[in-house]
Amino acid sequence: MATIKKTNYKIHRNRPTIGITGPDKGGEVAWVFTAFGVLLAGGRPVHITPSNPRTADGLQGLIVGGGADVDPKTYQQDSVFQEYLKRTLKNPRKNFFQRIWRFTRWIYYPVLFFVRKLFSRKPQWSLDHDRDHLEFQLIDQAVKKNLPVLGICRGSQLLNVYFRGTLHQDISDFYKEEPNPSSIFPVKKVTFKPGSKLEQIIGGPKLKVNALHHQAVHTPGKGLDIVATESNGVVQAIEHVERDFIMGVQWHPEYLPRRQEQRRLFQALVQKAREVNRQIEEPDMAEALAQPRDAALVSLDQQVAETAEKSAL
Helix, strand or coil, X not given: CCCCCCCCCCCCCCXXXXXXXXXXXXXXXXXXXXXXXXXXCCCEEEEEECCECCCCCCCCEEEECCCCCCCCCCCXXXXXXXXXXXXXXXXXXXXXXXXXXXXXXXXXXXXXXXXXXXXXXCCCCCCCHHHHHHHHHHHHHHHHCCCCEEEECHHHHHHHHHCCCCEECCCHHHHCCCCCCCEEEEEEEEEECCCCHHHHHHCCCEEEEEXXXXXXXXXCCCCEEEEEECCCCCEEEEEECCCCCEEEECCCHHHCCCCXXXXXXXXXXXXXXXXXXXXXXXXXXXXXXXXXXXHHHHHHHHXXXXXXXXXXX
């Protein structure tokens, strides 16, 4: 087990400290983009991994990040440039600078794809036990101290498990009539529940999002509400109905910094973090991690193992 360093952290009231969790390997690109989103929103990002753990002491907000990078089987490079040609070079009404701007907007996704592929590891659908245990402790501390929490993709699923919800281990059954895309491109359209906090943050009833997941929330946990879905019913976002800011999104807003509505998620988190008036007192994380693994994690492990067994047959 990694050594826990106890440090006295100061509260940065203008730039609240936001903890961002991730794996030891395979999450470098996600960390960089998530940290960038927090920085743009006015926060101070802190990286937390199983080999570099810390308590929630000194944090004013928490982001439970996604899993290791997924290496998609197909890449839509041809369609990207065809779309570029269609919308720019073949459009005589666009001047030279407008065409260049559109080109940079479309080239962003291929560049991001190759950067992620460069740092990605072999896809792993099993649980990262050490990371899950660490994140459970951090979520527990954040919930008890009413810190704002944002779960991204796998982080959203873990939030749901923390509140005793269940997951779909494989969502392929939802895509019998059309394929389930795995892409950093905004390829899916989600619809928000009217009046939800998330709808108010995004600023509209619908949003196009990317998709890099094969699991999703099934039954929402205690106090959680489903606030965004695809047309086929796959859950894309959850939020706590009684807490000020505890929500999870199934997509990856960190990879879409160009889109204002995606940046608003980080802005809302940082704004709520500024309202945290006091530091969470420092518990002994080493003692916390020495506790028995949560029953919900044990149950989830068994489900994953059974799913993997069935897939291997």
